[in-house]
Amino acid sequence: MAEQVSTPSYQVYTKGIDYPKSKQEVISYVREHGAPDNVIRVMEEMQDRQFNSAADLARAFGDAKARIEGRR
Template sequence: MAKVNPIEVQKHLKGLDYPATKEDVIKHAEKNGADEELKALLNDLPDEEFEKPTDVNKAIGQVG
């Protein structure tokens, strides 16, 4: 899987209220037009609550 740009990730998560669960992150990204590659990557995130946007990027870096 190609590396996903953290800025692109945050564009799809713009307006998401934190803390947010993995499901919140996925639903919000889908609502904002995330492509299949990003959705697949988000599905691989740990099932946890993210306190801030950088927590999502950090988790993506660990699974991506």
């Protein structure tokens, strides 16, 4: 079974990110900062849009995580 990812855990990999960023820019940033595959998988499920703040990204991450967990 895939390791669970908590919403706050991804913040380690987004620390220092400058906003606004597109979904793909966020994914590239976290990859460069060593994010594990389970964090990247959740981010790939986020809506393809621009994120203007850490709070904006947190909401999108939480929504994507909830959708993934709902499929189990």
